[in-house]
Amino acid sequence: MVSEKRLLELLKDLIRIRSVNPDLVPGGNGEEEIARFIGTYMESMGLSVRYQEVAPGRLNAIGVLKGIDGGRSLMLNGHIDTVGVEGMSIDPLDPVLRDDRVYGRGSFDMKGGVAAMIEAVNAVVDSGISLKGDVVVACVCDEEYASMGTEAVAREYVTDAAIVTEPTACRVCVAHKGFAWVKVEVTGKAAHGSLPSEGVDAIVGAGKFLSRLDLYARETLAAKEHPLLGSPSVHASLIEGGSNLSTYPSRCIVQLERRTVPGESKETVEKEMEIIIQAVREKDPKFQASADVFFTRPPFEVPVEEPVVRAVSEAVGETLGREAEYIGSHPWLDSAILSGAGIPTVIFGPDGYGAHGAVEYVDFPSVVDTARVLFSAISRFAG
Ligand SMILES: [Zn+2]
The missing domain is CATH 3.30.70.360 (Alpha-Beta Plaits)
Known part of the structure; x- marks a missing residue:
């Protein structure tokens, strides 16, 4: 079972760690500290963890939950870098929960999605379910600039499918420009x-x-x-x-x-x-x-018949009690890199407001819903 309490704590911890992309904002501190934090957290969950240092101070933290008999493998992918914190009208690094919203830089883009995917795997571990295939939790650097993080992941981890947990307001995103x-x-x-x-x-x-x-x-x-x-x-x-x-x-x-x-x-x-x-x-x-x-950067599109899209859609139906809604997204996302590496990919994540803006928040109930949908999708695809 997904733990709301554990998920909220993790999300707040991620927001507290500054992880500004230094190629976007000169002097930005990069992803080393947050990657190490996530790596340690995933180790404590029982995952085998590896860091990919793609440039000095620029790290991916990758956790693998081993499947038992080489079934279909699934990657969950989310970026851990953020844009700058200058000019924000809220405290960017002091997460506050108010009216079901968690405020802070990166809450929406996209530490909410990252926390949800880690909690989903934590819930799988808790439940004692043995999955047939591997689950790879890829927390990547540099999405906000040149996507070095996902490019490094795609060179070494070719899973049978991937879910990118960028915010989609719990709709199933199957295309972007x-x-x-x-x-x-x-x-x-x-x-x-x-x-x-x-x-x-x-x-x-x-x-x-x-x-x-x-x-x-x-x-x-x-x-x-x-x-x-x-x-x-x-x-x-x-x-x-x-x-x-x-x-x-x-x-x-x-x-x-x-x-x-x-x-x-x-x-x-x-x-x-x-x-x-x-x-x-x-x-x-x-x-x-x-x-x-x-x-x-290429456009991206995945057929709705693709097994990973079906797994997420069915998980939405089961968990949220409604039919999956398919959408396209306008900004470019790391999904195109995974798809270009031959990994069928879909995007699913929480709701919120203010990516790159002066006020940024993620809707916490939608983060919980994302974790629950991912938990169900993991069991369906890799179970
Ligand atoms: Zn993003």
Whole structure:
């Protein structure tokens, strides 16, 4: 049985330990202290524990509950880093329970989910059930920046399925968007401002590119529709160009972010940038530009028939007495890395408010529900 009291204590202990991602916030303390705390806690539960140090002071704590006869193995995955604590209007590291909410930095994103998955396994151990397959509890670093933690886990632990316990308000998340970062360089020709016949204005060229991109977003992207994620999108993020007031600018660089839906990839984004550049060039033969898709994270989708999705859905029905609700989520999550490593993955976690915000809390009853659903899903999948 899931113990509410033990779960609340664990959640509060996790919030009290600062674990700010140092790549996101210079001077952040990293995950070493919290990983060691969790490792010791999982050892006391009887799990075999290992630390993966993926960079100095950046640790994953991984606990394994061994199955008895090589049945289906299941990973529970949650990140233990948080964003910064500056500018919060609550005490970020002093967890308070008020009106069923536990306040503090990381309570919602995502120490609530981490506490729930550890308590679920604790309840399995308590119950004396022998599972057939292994349960791997992966508490990972660096999700808020570059996901080094889950990448290291996925290299060494290829389980038969995974559940990421990011917050979903106890709904079953089966898809999320990906993204691509693109650098577009428009090349003009520098000339004295008094010589219009010689100069080619790269900034005006970038303007033409952007208005064509806007048209493409409104007409082509808006017409695409993923049933759970809606339309893909694109926005301009950064722009630079020009040297001084009396010179035609020879170069303008625009950086964009393109949010992708399943079926889109680095290649499809490259192709679409080429189409937009071509369309501008057809109207303006002097227009010259190139696009570099320099960083991508793939979108994610898992079929609802996948056994791990079924296990979670049935666990929701049994534990919460209602049908599972399937949703898509907009931000990118570590689930795409696990899925890319060939591990069927689903996302299920608690409810709350204020990820990265000035006030952050997790709804405690939903943390308890998450732990109970995970307990049931573990027995169904690895039992
Ligand atoms: Zn998160």
